[in-house]
Amino acid sequence: MAIQHYQGGCQCGAISYEVDADLDTTFTCNCSRCQRIGAVLTFVPTDSFRLIKDGPVTEYLFHKMIVHHRFCPTCGVESYALGKGPEGGEIVAINVTCLEGVDPRALNSRHMNGAEN
DSSP states (O other): OOOEEEEEEOSSSSEEEEEEEOTTSOEEEOSTTHHHHTOOEEEEEGGGEEEEEEOSOEEEOOTTSOSEEEEOTTTOOEEEEEEEOTTSOEEEEEEGGGBTTOOGGGSOOEEEOGGGO
C-alpha cells in the first residue's frame, strides 16, 4: 500500500474528515485508552488531514496530557486525536476503524506497548 485518500468519521456523522494515509504503518496499543476502545491507529501530519464536519466534539486528555482525544458526545466514537510527534511536529492520530471501506483486522499492525509509558 502507499498513501491513499480516505474518508472517515464518527458513527452518527457529526464528525467527518478526509485523510491521506499509508495503512502499511498502523499500530495497536495496550494503553488504558486504546485497549478499551480497540483502536487501530495511523499517524499523519496535519496537512494530510482535512476536517469536514467538527461537531459537536468532546475532548479527553489523560496520562501526560499531550494527546487531545476528540470524540463525538452523541455516538461516543473517537475517530481521531491531535498531538505532537516524537520530533515535536503537529500530528493527527487516525483511528483506522473509523475509515470507510477499510477492514482494520486485515492490516498487519505493529503493537505498541503503551501500558509501560
